[in-house]
Amino acid sequence: MSDTFFTASPHWTWWIILYFFVGGIAGGAVMLATLLRLLGKPEDQPIARLGYYLGLGGAAVSGLVLTIDLERPLRFWHMVFQSHTGLPMFKAWAPMSVGVWGLMLFGAFTLLAAAGAAAEEGRLPWPRLHILAEGALGRGIGVLASLFGLFLAGYTGVLLAVSNRPIWADSNWLGILFLFSAASTAAAALLLLATRTGHGADAAATWLARFDRRVLVLELLALIAFVVSLGQVARVLVGGWGVLLLLGVVGLGILTPLVRPEPHVRAARLVLVGGFLLRTVVLLASAPIHAAGAGVTLR
Amino acid sequence: MPEPMGFYTDTTVCIGCKACEVACKEWNQLPAANGGRRELSGDSYDNTRRLDGIHWRHVKFVEQFSEDRSQERWLMMSDVCKHCVRAACLEVCPTGAIIRTEFDTVVIQADVCNGCRMCIAACPFGVIDINHASGTAQKCTLCYDRLQAGMVPACAQACPTQSIQFGPIRELKERAQRRVKQLHVLGEPRARLYGADESMLGGLNAFYLIADEPEVYGLPRDPQLPTRNLFKSATLSTVGAALVALLGVVSFRKRRMDQRV
Numbered sequence: 373m374s375d376t377f378f379t380a381s382p383h384w385t386w387w388i389i390l391y392f393f394v395g396g397i398a399g400g401a402v403m404l405a406t407l408l409r410l411l412g413k414p415e416d417q418p419i420a421r422l423g424y425y426l427g428l429g430g431a432a433v434s435g436l437v438l439t440i441d442l443e444r445p446l447r448f449w450h451m452v453f454q455s456h457t458g459l460p461m462f463k464a465w466a467p468m469s470v471g472v473w474g475l476m477l478f479g480a481f482t483l484l485a486a487a488g489a490a491a492e493e494g495r496l497p498w499p500r501l502h503i504l505a506e507g508a509l510g511r512g513i514g515v516l517a518s519l520f521g522l523f524l525a526g527y528t529g530v531l532l533a534v535s536n537r538p539i540w541a542d543s544n545w546l547g548i549l550f551l552f553s554a555a556s557t558a559a560a561a562l563l564l565l566a567t568r569t570g571h572g573a574d575a576a577a578t579w580l581a582r583f584d585r586r587v588l589v590l591e592l593l594a595l596i597a598f599v600v601s602l603g604q605v606a607r608v609l610v611g612g613w614g615v616l617l618l619l620g621v622v623g624l625g626i627l628t629p630l631v632r633p634e635p636h637v638r639a640a641r642l643v644l645v646g647g648f649l650l651r652t653v654v655l656l657a658s659a660p661i662h663a664a665g666a667g668v669t670l671r
Numbered sequence: 672m673p674e675p676m677g678f679y680t681d682t683t684v685c686i687g688c689k690a691c692e693v694a695c696k697e698w699n700q701l702p703a704a705n706g707g708r709r710e711l712s713g714d715s716y717d718n719t720r721r722l723d724g725i726h727w728r729h730v731k732f733v734e735q736f737s738e739d740r741s742q743e744r745w746l747m748m749s750d751v752c753k754h755c756v757r758a759a760c761l762e763v764c765p766t767g768a769i770i771r772t773e774f775d776t777v778v779i780q781a782d783v784c785n786g787c788r789m790c791i792a793a794c795p796f797g798v799i800d801i802n803h804a805s806g807t808a809q810k811c812t813l814c815y816d817r818l819q820a821g822m823v824p825a826c827a828q829a830c831p832t833q834s835i836q837f838g839p840i841r842e843l844k845e846r847a848q849r850r851v852k853q854l855h856v857l858g859e860p861r862a863r864l865y866g867a868d869e870s871m872l873g874g875l876n877a878f879y880l881i882a883d884e885p886e887v888y889g890l891p892r893d894p895q896l897p898t899r900n901l902f903k904s905a906t907l908s909t910v911g912a913a914l915v916a917l918l919g920v921v922s923f924r925k926r927r928m929d930q931r932v
Contacts, residue, residue, distance in 0.1 A: 375892060379797040380794065380799065380800055381792075382788035407919045443788070451785065467763075468763065468787060526912055534763065551908055586918055663889060
């Protein structure tokens with residue numbers, strides 16, 4: 373029996389599952405938007421702007437659900453400033469501490485990028501903000517927001533690994549798995565958003581669909597590596613959670629969109645379902661495990 | 672600075688009276704479970720079942736029977752926070768709520784904790800949980816308030832068999848080692864100390880004398896710090912991030928070339 377089985381569950385359930393899902397999409401969307409901005413053509417820019425809006429919305433939702441999930445939500449700022457001294461609170465070796473700062477900085481740079489995009493479109497009463505989307509400043513903001521976005525997409529898996537809970541601490545592959553899943557769900561969400569706003573036939577949308585298929589292959593490989601790395605612990609997945617992982621995450625969320633990529637919209641929806649189920653399985657399969665010890669059979 | 676203080680719990684003399692549990696609850700004003708409604712475990716004489724936010728001491732009952740139930744063995748162990756010298760909870764706490772005191776014990780400051788529950792996932796022994804009365808993560812403080820007043824922790828004072836002994840760690844270890852030798856002579860070869868030396872998380876300042884394998888008592892054999900996974904996990908994720916970015920750039924290039932053709 374793994375030593376992780378003697379630990380207690382932190383009761384991270386639906387709010388955290390939602391955060392892992394939405395935060396991953398936000399981080400990935402901003403990276404994709406910046407790729408479209410830096411390498412794309414003028415006709416790609418509507419979808420790039422949608423990526424920044426999606427990132428900003430995701431960052432806001434992430435901050436909100438994380439605060440709601442605290443037992444004492446009004447003390448959320450204790451993670452940013454030491455409540456006794458007012459000095460900044462930061463621990464480089466504690467993923468949750470690094471994550472709080474990463475999410476805040478991601479939100480800040482994404483806000484700037486989204487403001488620039490909105491000003492470009494003439495949606496803001498301050499047209500001069502369009503400088504945030506232009507030239508070296510615009511590129512710098514986009515690149516920084518993307519770097520924090522990639523961090524946001526992957527650190528959640530590292531946070532789970534830096535614990536002592538079953539499944540989470542029994543593998544080092546959760547971070548990279550969540551990162552690939554964030555990239556694939558972000559491309560899917562952005563594609564759906566583009567379709568909804570009349571940009572579904574853009575060249576950038578086709579590129580998103582193709583990018584998604586390639587990331588799905590990486591995600592499948594990382595998922596296999598993750599399950600293999602669990603070793604004996606993988607036995608806890610035998611049963612309902614394993615079925616959900618196999619049919620829901622692998623079957624619906626990865627293989628179906630790979631084998632039948634058309635129509636794009638259906639494939640994208642399935643990718644989103646798979647990404648959500650992946651986080652659900654990883655968090656909830658670990659939750660009930662608590663070995664009180666003490667086999668009742670006398671040897 | 673006072674010297675490191677802690678508990679030495681000799682499980683071989685525990686009689687399962689649960690006086691320590693009651694004394695702990697009284698002194699620390701911990702609320703009743705289930706709002707005071709009685710809830711029986713149904714498969715054990717122990718109805719507390721585990722340490723959590725409102726149970727900082729828990730007398731575990733290890734009730735073992737042979738297949739035909741003609742033979743039985745009862746082990747009892749008063750479980751508590753191990754006050755690890757290298758503490759997992761303290762390592763990962765993002766608010767700085769968890770501190771090491773002048774007595775080398777580990778305490779969660781209830782006015783700082785915001786209930787993120789990272790420490791619950793990190794503790795290798797499953798000691799910590801939320802106390803819903805305060806909305807914060809809670810566990811044994813080794814009666815920090817009593818120690819500051821020069822008193823003995825409530826559980827140790829209440830223990831009628833001296834299964835729970837409180838004192839300077841150095842003295843407790845000497846006493847525990849003498850007791851192990853005595854038990855070996857008396858024909859209990861499986862008697863051993865758990866967490867008394869520095870190989871386990873730098874040493875447990877609440878260590879145990881147990882009479883069987885650690886797993887029998889629900890204790891991990893080789894508890895580890897959460898950060899053991901940090902470097903590998905973070906490195907793999909960074910490689911993944913680079914791959915995703917590279918994939919984006921390469922697929923973009925490919926698109927451009929396709930368009931040119």
